[in-house]
Amino acid sequence: MIKTKLTELLGIEYPVIQGGMAWVADAKLAAAVSEAGGLGLIGAANAPGEVVENWIREAKSLTKKPFGVNIMLMSPYADDIARICVEQGVKVITTGAGNPGKYMDMWKAAGIKVIPVVPSAALAKRMERAGADAVIAEGTESGGHIGELTTMALIPQVADAVSIPVIAAGGIADARGVAAAIAPGIADARGVAAAIALGACGVQCGTIFVCADESPAHDNFKRMIVEAKDTDTVVTGRASGAPVRCLKNKLTRSLLKLEHEEELDREAYEARTVGSLRKAVVEGDEDNGTFMAGQIAGLVCQIAPAAVIIEKLMKDSEALLKNLLQERGVTIA
Numbered sequence: 001m002i003k004t005k006l007t008e009l010l011g012i013e014y015p016v017i018q019g020g021m022a023w024v025a026d027a028k029l030a031a032a033v034s035e036a037g038g039l040g041l042i043g044a045a046n047a048p049g050e051v052v053e054n055w056i057r058e059a060k061s062l063t064k065k066p067f068g069v070n071i072m073l074m075s076p077y078a079d080d081i082a083r084i085c086v087e088q089g090v091k092v093i094t095t096g097a098g099n100p101g102k103y104m105d106m107w108k109a110a111g112i113k114v115i116p117v118v119p120s121a122a123l124a125k126r127m128e129r130a131g132a133d134a135v136i137a138e139g140t141e142s143g144g145h146i147g148e149l150t151t152m153a154l155i156p157q158v159a160d161a162v163s164i165p166v167i168a169a170g171g172i173a174d175a176r177g178v179a180a181a182i183a184p185g186i187a188d189a190r191g192v193a194a195a196i197a198l199g200a201c202g203v204q205c206g207t208i209f210v211c212a213d214e215s216p217a218h219d220n221f222k223r224m225i226v227e228a229k230d231t232d233t234v235v236t237g238r239a240s241g242a243p244v245r246c247l248k249n250k251l252t253r254s255l256l257k258l259e260h261e262e263e264l265d266r267e268a269y270e271a272r273t274v275g276s277l278r279k280a281v282v283e284g285d286e287d288n289g290t291f292m293a294g295q296i297a298g299l300v301c302q303i304a305p306a307a308v309i310i311e312k313l314m315k316d317s318e319a320l321l322k323n324l325l326q327e328r329g330v331t332i333a
């Protein structure tokens, strides 16, 4: 068993959090991940408060283990959901796509563990000062809305900037990613052995859980991830200020074409993107959907129950961590 500051903080068996993916992270997936010993998250995304409240009730009926809610702060319903989580006694809140500072006092007073997603060391420090219990440092390898820094560069810098636990996200879908994030004891060999120990105490994975049996994602979406190769994701929306990583398809080609024009035609751009996440996840529309997925999609090669995904990830990680240098073929003379 791998025990870290994260398993201790949240009272969970494994240091694995499932990302709060829009349209994918519903009550069933969150409950399945929590039942399997990780931390499942309900992704509130742009859903209205009453919908999220029903998901919370459903998750409570499916598991007695802790689960969390991810609040996407660009949502028009973020204020409602922030309050509903308190009323519903949600144990853990993660946030994304913004600064959750204005809710912190209310959440802390309710005894909620608050774990903001941060794309930089500066925001991690601000969150620590505001009372965050941990931060998820998310590299640009991730699917969905992303920051600039890579996981490899971001994690050690955030780990040095704060003293609260750091959870690594972005580009992690197997034991090597887990081991790289959490392997202890290499300290400032990090510069040289960065691939071996970055300084986190847990991981958040998204793409691998899109392919869980319990995930509501359309079979086409799951298949596209399983068939993806390393270079099959692309970032759209840089020109409009909301960069999003997703699988390459007809839609991303047309969006990038629009973005490369001298002046961005925002109306045409929005006409193509509105509703495109639903088209991907619910309808499986391979041409017109936004299939958010991380750069690690090429490594994800099976559709399996969440419990199988987590148990394999942890069993492999334990073995790798026990025998790290030998496994990597490193010798120190």
Ligand code: TUI
Pocket (backbone or CB within 6 Å): 022, 045, 072, 074, 095, 096, 097, 098, 099, 117, 118, 119, 123, 138, 143, 144, 145, 146, 147, 242, 244, 292
């Ligand atoms: O939030 C995510 N990933 C997401 S949200 C999402 S829904 C969406 N759909 C279309 C367009 C935009 C969003 C899909 N994927 N990850 C966490 C994350 N948070 N990544 C980056 C950030 C972030 C960025 C800026 C966090 C804080 C931040 O702070 C800015 C500030 O206000 O200081």
